[in-house]
Amino acid sequence: MPQVLEFKLPDLGEGLTEAEIVRWLVEVGDVVTIDQPVVEVETAKAMVEVPCPYGGVVTARFGDEGTELPVGAPLLTVAVGSPVDPSGDGSAADSGTEDSGSGNVLVGYGTGAPPVRRRRVRPQGVKAAVAVPAAPEAVVPEPEPVAGPVAVVSPLVRRLARQHDLDLRRLAGSGPDGLILRADVESAIRSAAEAPVAEPAVAPAASGASASPASSASSASSVSGGERVALRGVRGAVADKLARSRREIPDATCWVDADATELMAARASMNSVAGASKVSVLALLARICTAALARYPELNSTVDQEAREIVRLPQVHLGFAAQTERGLVVPVVRDAHEGTAESIGAEIARLTEAARTGTLTPAQLTGGTFTLNNYGVFGVDGSTPIINHPEAAMLGVGRIVPKPWVHEGQLAVRQVVQLSLTFDHRVCDGGTAGGFLRYVADCVERPALLLRSL
Structure with a gap:
């Protein structure tokens, strides 16, 4: 059978x-x-x-x-x-x-x-x-909250209800055994939003005045007109993480211009070796970051807000921002502190290709401790990036372009890049952040400094 x-x-x-x-x-x-x-x-x-x-x-x-x-x-x-x-x-x-x-x-x-x-x-x-199964078309708010645990499994459903001040105990779930689904919560939110329009008489008479034309127009514009794009998948995840970062992290940004002429010359020399794999600028900057984090471990940390503790992390799992057709993703190079510029570059190339083809696994997109963001590929010089929660810092790199620069007392045309560091002010003060950024800039200007950490 x-x-x-x-x-x-x-x-x-x-x-x-x-x-x-x-x-x-x-x-x-x-x-x-x-x-x-x-x-x-x-x-x-x-x-x-x-x-x-x-x-x-x-x-x-x-x-x-x-x-x-x-x-x-x-x-x-x-x-x-x-x-x-x-x-x-x-x-x-x-x-x-x-x-x-x-x-x-x-x-x-x-x-x-x-x-x-x-x-x-x-x-x-x-x-x-x-x-x-479809959610109920309307949620009746009159019943008293039920006793006992709420039949909710998904943390996303709980968060959605919390954001809209919705009492889950008043909802009847449409899932198996009364499980409250996301559709149930969204239906209740829609019902609550439509209630003032459907039943205008329930508005308190003591309010003294009806809604102004401006507020009515604002309310109407929020529910009608314009193209709507659902915040879900990668776009939704990015929106949630960036919003949380702005809510929870007191960030600050410092920046500096650096002469990258010697770094570019060093890269050209590395890549001139016959048969050797090519080393990218991003790989060199990643190696510089791992050296800087060894000197300033405060920036390779996270904050346990509930325990009110800073957690300094022993490994550097380096994330790098990658723009794809599905949106912005941040693949993570595991144990980057143990790698060389060549090995880190190979891993960046592998993860970038996986990002483009949409084959990155969840494990390859989580667990980062510090992020490197090369927005110079978009043709811009500077930015104040949002920290990749729950990390404590992000290094931003602008485009490398010829600019007038005073070199050895003489005005010359040099390859200049702007570096910016956005950091969580809870984990360190400006002196530490400035020291980190200055060390990165010094290594960009004089790559031989890295020999001390090899």
Whole structure:
């Protein structure tokens, strides 16, 4: 007797709570094998192909392409142990209460049975579903808050409710066992926004005056007109992180112009060696940063706000900003403090290519301790970048261009670059930040200084 097993969107790691369906790789009725990729999803970190831990026949899919699903939501159902089961012995079936399968839901992230809900068994003839269950059209605010824990799994749902002062205890969840989904919260937010328009009589009479034409126009402009672009995926993740950085980090910026003529000459000399791999300017600057962080470890740290402690980190995991078609991403070079300019450059090149093709994993986009931002590629000289939360500093590098410069007492045309350091003023004062930036500038002007740290 074939058994229908439900495969839920797995935990994709790195604290991710939802993903958007980009492309289905199987159709209803297709035969799938264990660990065969069945859907391509986009998280806030990367594009991921999700393999199914069961072998059998696909009986249903949940969600159209473009639909966002929370972790733990059903993705598809598979009939295992059927006559067309590719394993021939129904090995993917399970008579117990736990889901069976390969355990390799996402290769490289570690898996296990989904802990949130028990499997639901569907009849073999179930039709394909094309969307997750719809949220209630309206939320009734009158009932008293329910007692006990709130049926919410996703931290994103809790944050969304908190941002809109929404009491989750008053919501009736549309998910399994009353689970409150993001759609439920968004429906409640829409209902609250529409309430003053639908029921103007409920406004307190003691307010003394109706809304002014200006405020009415402002309110109308906020809900109508103009092109709307959803803040989700990489764009949404960047928006959340930058907003959090501005809210939590008291940042300050210092900058200096540096003569990069000697650095460019040193690079040209390195790259003139036949058969040797080319070294980029970004790789040289990355190596300079690791040397500077060894001298000023305060800037390779993070702040534990709840404990009111500065945590100085022993390793340098160097992030670098990369602009892609999907938006701004920050791949991370692990243990950059142990690398050379050549090895760091090779890793930067590898991660940059993965960023362009959308194959970076969540692990390659998290865990950075310091970020290098080369905005000079956009043809600009300076910037005051926003710190990549929860890091403590970011070095910005402008374009390197010929400029008049006083060199050895004479006016000359030199290759000049502007360097800027944005830092968390909680981890250090201006003297430390200035010392770090000055050391970086000195190494740019006199690359031989790096020999002392090799």
